[in-house]
Amino acid sequence: MKKILVIGASGQIGSDLVIELRKRFGNENTIASDIRLASDEIMSSGTFETLNVLEKDNLINVCKKYNIQEIYHLAAILSGNAEKNPLKSWEINMQGLLNVLEVAKELSLNKIFWPSSIAVFGPSTTKTNTPQFDIMDPNTVYGISKLAGERWCEYFYEKFNVDVRSLRYPGLISYKAEAGGGTTDYAVEIFYEAIKNKKYECFLSAETSLPMMYMEDAINATIELMEADKQKIKIRSSYNLAGISFNPKEIANEIKKHITDFKITYKEDFRQAIANSWPKSIDDSVAKKDWGWQHKYNLAEMTKIMLKEIAKKLS
Ligand code: AKB
Numbered sequence: 001m002k003k004i005l006v007i008g009a010s011g012q013i014g015s016d017l018v019i020e021l022r023k024r025f026g027n028e029n030t031i032a033s034d035i036r037l038a039s040d041e042i043m044s045s046g047t048f049e050t051l052n053v054l055e056k057d058n059l060i061n062v063c064k065k066y067n068i069q070e071i072y073h074l075a076a077i078l079s080g081n082a083e084k085n086p087l088k089s090w091e092i093n094m095q096g097l098l099n100v101l102e103v104a105k106e107l108s109l110n111k112i113f114w115p116s117s118i119a120v121f122g123p124s125t126t127k128t129n130t131p132q133f134d135i136m137d138p139n140t141v142y143g144i145s146k147l148a149g150e151r152w153c154e155y156f157y158e159k160f161n162v163d164v165r166s167l168r169y170p171g172l173i174s175y176k177a178e179a180g181g182g183t184t185d186y187a188v189e190i191f192y193e194a195i196k197n198k199k200y201e202c203f204l205s206a207e208t209s210l211p212m213m214y215m216e217d218a219i220n221a222t223i224e225l226m227e228a229d230k231q232k233i234k235i236r237s238s239y240n241l242a243g244i245s246f247n248p249k250e251i252a253n254e255i256k257k258h259i260t261d262f263k264i265t266y267k268e269d270f271r272q273a274i275a276n277s278w279p280k281s282i283d284d285s286v287a288k289k290d291w292g293w294q295h296k297y298n299l300a301e302m303t304k305i306m307l308k309e310i311a312k313k314l315s
Contacts, residue, residue, distance in 0.1 A: 001029045002110070003066050007053050007100070008074030009042055010034035013115065013169075013218065015177035017072060018042050020219050031066050034075070039177065053096040059103050069110040070226070073100040079119055079142040080271050081181030086141040093145035101156045101164065112164040113226055116150050116238035118211050119143035120168060123277045130279035132240045132286040140274055150237040157236040165225050166238035167218075170282060173302060174215030175309040183271045183278070187212055187251060191306045194255050194262050195314060203269045206249040209280040213243030214297035214305070221293055228291040235286060242284040243295045244302070254303040 004021055008014045009032035018038070021030040022045055032042050033051035042048065049062050053075050062068070075096055082089035097114060104112050121130055122137035138144050146168075156162040171184025178192075179185040186202050187210075193200040204210075221241055225233070246254075252264035287293040297305075 001026055002069045004030045004070045004072065005062065005066065005068045006030065006032050006072045006074065007051060007059075007096075008034055008076070009048070010036050010038040010177070011074055012172060012174060012177045012179045013215075014074050015039050015042065016174055016215050016219050017074070017222065019045070020223065021072075022046055024223065031062070031068065033062065053099055054092065056099040056103065059099055060107070063103060063107055063109070070112070071100055071104065071109060072113040072222070072226075073097065074115060076115070077142065078180065078182035079117075079140050079274050080183055080185070082142040082145070083140060083270065083274070089141050090145055093142070094148060097149045097152060101152060101162060104162045104164070105156065105160045110163065111226060112162060113222060114149065114153060114164060114166050116146045116166050116168045117142070118168055118170050118278050118282060120147040120150060120238070121277075121279050125279060127280050129281055129283040130240070131283050132235065139277055143277075153238070154236040163230060164236065165233055167221055167225060167241045167287075168238045168282075169218060169241060170211035170213045170243055172213055172215055172218050173306065175306055175313065176215075183274045184210055184212060186248060190248075190251060190255065190264070191310050192314075194259050195307065195311050198259060198261055199263045199265070200252070201265045201267050202248045203267065203271050204248055204275050205266055205268055205272060207247050208272070208275050209245050209247040210275055211242060211245050211279060211282045213241070213295065214302040217243050217295045217297050221287075221295075224293065225291060232291045234290050239287040239290070239293075240282050240284045241287055241293070242282040243297065244299050245281040246299050251299065251303070254299050255307070258303070258307050
């Protein structure tokens, strides 16, 4: 059985991905790593290594120690937080990726997964049903680092035959770990506040539509992409990926079907400008055609699960 390393196992995606990889490929074959400790579920179900992706020698040591063949490199500073510390965020997002790509090349690893984002698009991009190929003029540090990262991924594939695969994630919604420092975070926070206080003050305006996805869909997309035959993967920068698109008013209305006295108010902050620069919805027909991607969850199903699971967690 292949040995997998997940970098960024304590974050929002890692918290779900590690558990699913362990289920499919074995607890002992999926090594979790991060600079901070992961969830109890991850710490107790398999091996964990403390690892800073900026320390390339340590990354090499961990890969050699466990005979790693695949890396899922998830560690990054998200859009909102990156604007507060641009140069440090650039270093973490770019040097982290370059270290992983270099190690993949040096150790001849089989496959790498690296997440890109809808943040690669910018103000001049087509806003609705954004196609795979369109104008890309991101104006956030996070978006610029993701676009540069996509170019590096394609470069390493073409020049050095590193089998790197990537998805442009929309905003991801999950109940296991809270999002941290992103522009789409409101769509997770709103559930916690609805259950705890029956009200939420949203940092985006009522009509701000953004592409979003329930975490289970994102995890399935990630593993399906990584398990697809190599010849099916035609895009070596990053694939557009779509789930559901909604705005704060629409998700609040869906929550009100379960918590009838829930109230939402709006107070825009600096993240409104970021959201305004991003697409409202994504065309992922290339992913569907190349490796058969299809999402499962809609807004109503996701809302039901999020409310149930977060209520359980908080009690
Ligand atoms: C963010 O909001 O920064 C992320 C993303 C869309 O990549 N969730």
